Amino acid sequence: MSIFEYNGSALVAMVGKNCFAIASDRRLGVQLQTIATDFQRIFKIHDKLFVGLSGLGSDAQTLYQRLVFRHKLYQLREERDMKPETFASLVSAMLYEKRFGPYFVQPVIAGLGEDDKPFICTMDSIGAKELAKDFVVAGTASESLYGACESMFKPDMDHEELFETISQALVSSIDRDCLSGWGGHVYIVTPTEVTERILKGRMD
Amino acid sequence: MNRVKYRISWFIVVQEITSSNTVVRTFFLLNQRVNDLVDISQLKGFRFEFSLSVEIMKLDFSGLESSAPLYGGSNELLSDGFSAAPSFDLPVTSDFDGFQKNSIQMVKPAKGTTTLAFIFKEGVMVAADSRASMGGYISSQSVKKIIEINPYMLGTMAGGAADCQFWHRNLGIKCRLHELANKRRISVTGASKLLANILYSYRGMGLSVGTMIAGWDEKGPGLYYVDSEGGRLKGTKFSVGSGSPYAYGVLDSGYKYDLTVDEAAELARRAIYHATFRDGASGGVASVYHVGPNGWTKLSGDDVGELHYSYYPVEPAIVEQEMTEAVVA
Numbered sequence: 133m134s135i136f137e138y139n140g141s142a143l144v145a146m147v148g149k150n151c152f153a154i155a156s157d158r159r160l161g162v163q164l165q166t167i168a169t170d171f172q173r174i175f176k177i178h179d180k181l182f183v184g185l186s187g188l189g190s191d192a193q194t195l196y197q198r199l200v201f202r203h204k205l206y207q208l209r210e211e212r213d214m215k216p217e218t219f220a221s222l223v224s225a226m227l228y229e230k231r232f233g234p235y236f237v238q239p240v241i242a243g244l245g246e247d248d249k250p251f252i253c254t255m256d257s258i259g260a261k262e263l264a265k266d267f268v269v270a271g272t273a274s275e276s277l278y279g280a281c282e283s284m285f286k287p288d289m290d291h292e293e294l295f296e297t298i299s300q301a302l303v304s305s306i307d308r309d310c311l312s313g314w315g316g317h318v319y320i321v322t323p324t325e326v327t328e329r330i331l332k333g334r335m336d
Numbered sequence: 337m338n339r340v341k342y343r344i345s346w347f348i349v350v351q352e353i354t355s356s357n358t359v360v361r362t363f364f365l366l367n368q369r370v371n372d373l374v375d376i377s378q379l380k381g382f383r384f385e386f387s388l389s390v391e392i393m394k395l396d397f398s399g400l401e402s403s404a405p406l407y408g409g410s411n412e413l414l415s416d417g418f419s420a421a422p423s424f425d426l427p428v429t430s431d432f433d434g435f436q437k438n439s440i441q442m443v444k445p446a447k448g449t450t451t452l453a454f455i456f457k458e459g460v461m462v463a464a465d466s467r468a469s470m471g472g473y474i475s476s477q478s479v480k481k482i483i484e485i486n487p488y489m490l491g492t493m494a495g496g497a498a499d500c501q502f503w504h505r506n507l508g509i510k511c512r513l514h515e516l517a518n519k520r521r522i523s524v525t526g527a528s529k530l531l532a533n534i535l536y537s538y539r540g541m542g543l544s545v546g547t548m549i550a551g552w553d554e555k556g557p558g559l560y561y562v563d564s565e566g567g568r569l570k571g572t573k574f575s576v577g578s579g580s581p582y583a584y585g586v587l588d589s590g591y592k593y594d595l596t597v598d599e600a601a602e603l604a605r606r607a608i609y610h611a612t613f614r615d616g617a618s619g620g621v622a623s624v625y626h627v628g629p630n631g632w633t634k635l636s637g638d639d640v641g642e643l644h645y646s647y648y649p650v651e652p653a654i655v656e657q658e659m660t661e662a663v664v665a
Binding site: 133137161163164165166272295306308309310311332333334335336 | 372448465467471472473474477488532578611612614616617618619620640641644645
């Protein structure tokens with residue numbers, strides 16, 4: 133098994149009408165053994181910007197701490213929050229700094245940009261940005277997730293429908309993956325509120 | 337005329353030339369040397385009578401046999417009295433040892449599963465999960481891992497699905513033939529021995545089978561563990577597969593000989609459930625079978641996802657602070 137499959141993870145982000153959703157599984161494992169069923173993979177940078185980090189758990193936590201540090205410095209200097217596009221460039225640059233000894237993570241960035249326009253993007257472990265207009269996926273269940281999202285996604289969904297869609301896509305994909313699952317964590321972000329929900333999934 | 341008695345000891349000399357992982361053995365055959373001497377002596381007009389005591393060094397070469405064939409095709413010296421190993425072209429590679437190990441690893445299916453069986457007062461309890469995984473991908477959640485060999489004997493499947501299914505069916509055939517030939521049912525001991533001998537003869541060829549044979553015969557309940565390495569163990573409690581450590585934990589702490597059928601079924605179900613929770617390669621449906629004096633019966637097949645919420649129901653979260661609309665005065 134490769135290092136990206138050591139801990140197991142599943143991440144997906146989707147765009148709706150003036151809102152976005154980002155969801156992850158909750159399992160932390162050591163290869164086939166499950167260690168925790170409440171592992172946090174999605175982190176808030178500010179109220180309108182979330183980042184999910186799939187791959188090696190230890191690198192995900194370390195990279196998150198570095199990103200929070202950089203964002204806080206930015207806030208002190210610029211006296212405002214970072215735009216998602218800027219944040220994506222920051223993550224990409226930080227990952228490429230470690231080109232020859234990379235962080236074994238695949239980030240998924242989701243945020244509301246100017247005029248509350250939703251923005252999502254994903255990267256590989258050395259910072260190649262992939263901007264998408266509909267959905268992005270990462271993790272050990274990514275192939276299943278691509279299939280599920282492709283078939284379930286519709287453009288311009290409102291936040292209720294978006295929650296249903298992303299939850300169904302996540303749960304059906306992680307049910308086909310040994311290394312991710314044990315519940316789901318979904319964040320729905322609109323210009324006025326952030327809703328965090330925990331999904332009841334198959335615990336096997 | 338001189339009659340001379342000679343006591344000659346001839347050793348069979350074995351020469352092993354090892355060069356880049358190939359072994360060539362040269363034998364000096366006994367007959368030729370003796371014949372030579374006899375021919376020469378007859379020319380000279382003497383009669384020799386030998387009594388030969390031949391001390392043959394019995395060297396055990398079974399450890400040297402590898403699944404790769406001997407280098408080169410035919411070798412006349414070796415074909416006398418030795419079965420020709422099946423041969424194919426060796427791959428051209430710089431690291432032959434690593435290649436062989438990697439190719440065996442590639443073909444070897446990981447025993448991603450949880451199966452268990454134990455003997456108790458009322459018979460044998462057999463349980464298994466139903467997930468088939470290929471690396472990280474779940475290929476099926478509904479595999480039948482408890483195989484019905486005949487109405488009073490069950491086998492469990494762990495390892496290669498094809499291997500287990502085929503050889504269990506083959507075992508069922510052999511058991512039936514035994515019944516017809518001997519006018520009595522085969523014992524669990526006999527059936528497990530049949531399977532173990534078959535698997536031993538295929539040892540090293542890449543079969544992956546980790547099975548338990550559970551049944552009820554004239555001696556009462558019987559349970560044997562048989563695997564593709566050729567091992568066969570008699571016992572009262574076994575668990576096989578990647579989830580077996582977790583199942584053993586639950587099984588060992590809850591086991592008593594004097595369990596009732598329902599209690600034993602619940603223990604088996606619980607053990608499988610806990611294994612599916614912790615092990616990524618086990619899941620699906622926990623099936624539980626009971627083998628009694630009148631044969632086996634399937635007791636239950638519960639989806640493990642639902643079992644979790646029946647054992648650990650979700651409590652609604654305690655809401656500490658709730659936002660409500662401010663009442664406009």
